[in-house]
Amino acid sequence: MLRDITLGQYYQTDSVIHRLDPRVKLVGTLLFIVSLFVVDNFIGYAIAAAFLLVVIKLSKVPFKFMVRGMKAIVFLLIIAVIFNLFLTPGEVVFSVWKIQITKEGIYLASFMAIRLIFLIMGSSVMTLTTTPNQLTDGLEKLLNPLKIFKVPVHEIAMMMSIALRFIPILLEETDKIMKAQIARGADFESGNLIKKAKSLVPLLVPLFISAFRRANDLATAMEARCYRGGDFRTKMKPLIYQKRDRWAYVVCWFYLSLCIIIGRVLL
Amino acid sequence: MSIILNHVNHIYEEDTAMAFPALTDINLEIPDGQFIGLIGHTGSGKSTLVQHLNGLLKPTSGEIYYNGADINEEGFNKKELRSKVGLVFQYPEHQLFEIDVFSDVCFGPKNLGLEKKEVELRAYTALKQVGIADEYFYQSPFDLSGGQKRRVAIAGVLAMKPEVLILDEPTAGLDPKGRDEILDQIAKLREETGMTVILVSHSMEDVAKYVDRIIVMNKSRVLFDDVPKEVFRHYKELEKVGLAAPQITYIMQELKAKGLNVDTDITTLEEAKEAILKALGKK
Numbered sequence: 088m089l090r091d092i093t094l095g096q097y098y099q100t101d102s103v104i105h106r107l108d109p110r111v112k113l114v115g116t117l118l119f120i121v122s123l124f125v126v127d128n129f130i131g132y133a134i135a136a137a138f139l140l141v142v143i144k145l146s147k148v149p150f151k152f153m154v155r156g157m158k159a160i161v162f163l164l165i166i167a168v169i170f171n172l173f174l175t176p177g178e179v180v181f182s183v184w185k186i187q188i189t190k191e192g193i194y195l196a197s198f199m200a201i202r203l204i205f206l207i208m209g210s211s212v213m214t215l216t217t218t219p220n221q222l223t224d225g226l227e228k229l230l231n232p233l234k235i236f237k238v239p240v241h242e243i244a245m246m247m248s249i250a251l252r253f254i255p256i257l258l259e260e261t262d263k264i265m266k267a268q269i270a271r272g273a274d275f276e277s278g279n280l281i282k283k284a285k286s287l288v289p290l291l292v293p294l295f296i297s298a299f300r301r302a303n304d305l306a307t308a309m310e311a312r313c314y315r316g317g318d319f320r321t322k323m324k325p326l327i328y329q330k331r332d333r334w335a336y337v338v339c340w341f342y343l344s345l346c347i348i349i350g351r352v353l354l
Numbered sequence: 355m356s357i358i359l360n361h362v363n364h365i366y367e368e369d370t371a372m373a374f375p376a377l378t379d380i381n382l383e384i385p386d387g388q389f390i391g392l393i394g395h396t397g398s399g400k401s402t403l404v405q406h407l408n409g410l411l412k413p414t415s416g417e418i419y420y421n422g423a424d425i426n427e428e429g430f431n432k433k434e435l436r437s438k439v440g441l442v443f444q445y446p447e448h449q450l451f452e453i454d455v456f457s458d459v460c461f462g463p464k465n466l467g468l469e470k471k472e473v474e475l476r477a478y479t480a481l482k483q484v485g486i487a488d489e490y491f492y493q494s495p496f497d498l499s500g501g502q503k504r505r506v507a508i509a510g511v512l513a514m515k516p517e518v519l520i521l522d523e524p525t526a527g528l529d530p531k532g533r534d535e536i537l538d539q540i541a542k543l544r545e546e547t548g549m550t551v552i553l554v555s556h557s558m559e560d561v562a563k564y565v566d567r568i569i570v571m572n573k574s575r576v577l578f579d580d581v582p583k584e585v586f587r588h589y590k591e592l593e594k595v596g597l598a599a600p601q602i603t604y605i606m607q608e609l610k611a612k613g614l615n616v617d618t619d620i621t622t623l624e625e626a627k628e629a630i631l632k633a634l635g636k637k
Contacts, residue, residue: 267441271511
């Protein structure tokens, strides 16, 4: 049942993209997303597509994994395309009864679709090639300057990684409790909404208790190891920029400037 | 009336790179009233096997018959099956959720759609069967001790009046006293009701005293399936798969090797005492 849900969709393999510093990947993804909104012509999108394809190729992640993330936004995509297609005023190309399709509508709809698809694919590349822990590490380092404004960066990152770590454990626990209650004749599937909600009590109560127990155990274990939060803590695997990371930054910034020049200045 | 498993296979995550066989070609017949010990190392497939017996898991291939009916056939009433084949999971105390002990035990029979009177009668009987005193009935289950919680959880399954009771490691995490209490209670219960009991464990010591048949699982297959003393004769093979015969078996084997004329098939402490005294007395 719950085994099928995969969270944190990391795809394990060894590639240049996998080895990049998570900070580079976070910033790179951000730059890529910015580029998608800067560009507003097809040549620009061709460059974005080329960039994306090269990165996917380098990451050695099978293409079907990128497409998998798309399923979640199919509905959103269809709505965005339909609205833009039919509701954009302009030069009419095609019209039936009251429905009009304009040249501007076609442009807008296709831009919107391309943007959304590239957006999802771009961020998929990041999550597929970076473990959740690396991501939180990277985020912590990137947000470090915010400490000046008294933002508890380390604590936020710690909470994120603990939450991520506990997802598979709690999923397994849910599966176990569910089975135990089914063995006692519980029925989680049939009945109307109210009945279904009620049937969740025998699942949720033990689950919450177990979550609190685990949280308590973890807190005790951290306390016993003298955990004391952010300042002056060192890392076992500190993030240090390598040569390839610097090159990756150069490539990303170069890509963004190219998009701006082609998308805005030349055309 | 029995449970029959016919060439049952179960593979986790089939069709992926992580495919993992948990059960391979399992053929078993479990007649009514037997007291069975299901022994195996962690990951040998014993928990997977028992979850097949009440239809929580579906075999990848093969059939399971309960009283002659294929339980995975369409239209088979699984809810009824689950009331007949009661499964107590590992650490069953983690599934308690009601505000008091009595209501928690009522959960099972209530799900069977019984009348309120019958539900309460069954809950009362079940709690008595596991030896929970009246004064605990209206306490929160979370205020009880570990051993008591576990007994309440077992009562929760017993209240459904199963014909087959399966207990997955009922003694895990209990101290020796709590362990003996639970096992004695199960043995007593089985004597009173005559139901089939399947005791899952990784310790031979636990089950040797009680059961009349031992099924040893290793790496998703059934390795031995026989009466205890026959299984313990293979104590060298058992060691190879990370299990061990009861300590008594080793003592008796060594005494025999040293020249003392004792019966090496003895499995319990009491029998061993008698045999050694007898052998020494005759000398």
